[in-house]
Amino acid sequence: MTNLLISLLFPLMMAVTPVDSTLINQDPIFDKENCTYNGIPLYGDVKVVNSNADFKVQIVNSNADLMVEKVNSNALKCGEWIFVNSNADFTIEFVNSNPDFTILYVNTQPGILK
Numbered sequence: 001m002t003n004l005l006i007s008l009l010f011p012l013m014m015a016v017t018p019v020d021s022t023l024i025n026q027d028p029i030f031d032k033e034n035c036t037y038n039g040i041p042l043y044g045d046v047k048v049v050n051s052n053a054d055f056k057v058q059i060v061n062s063n064a065d066l067m068v069e070k071v072n073s074n075a076l077k078c079g080e081w082i083f084v085n086s087n088a089d090f091t092i093e094f095v096n097s098n099p100d101f102t103i104l105y106v107n108t109q110p111g112i113l114k
Contacts, residue, residue, distance in 0.1 A: 030065065030101060032112045035078035037101060040090050042066055042112075046081045047088035054090040055100045064104035067111055079110025 035042050040054060068079050075082045 035112060041078075042090075043078055043080045043110075044075050044082065044089035045084045045087060047084055047086070047091045049091045049093055051093065052091075053093035055092050056095045056098065057092045058095055058097070058099035058102045060102045060104055062104070063102070065101040065112065066103045067106045067109065067113070068103045069106050069108065069110035077110060078112060079106075 029039075030037050031039075037055060066079055068081050071080045071082055073082065074080075
């Protein structure tokens, strides 16, 4: 009888058990392999704004999360950014503390250090 009760209740318990809250409340994901942050690719057309940005970014001199190369066209690789005034792929706000990620401007080899 106990086995029957357990076999009937177990599927019900699994159906109503909440999803692991750590998965729901995670910080945005910095996906180094796919060069995305919170699902947004970190290359392309970028607009600098003063508030409500997709990302808060801090410029550093070393140990950056992302190496950024300013390019004039074809920003198709990780870390290649074209700064624009409209029609941006994402927006950034420059901050001095608590960034979503840090950047270092480079002239060659943009991307994420692994």
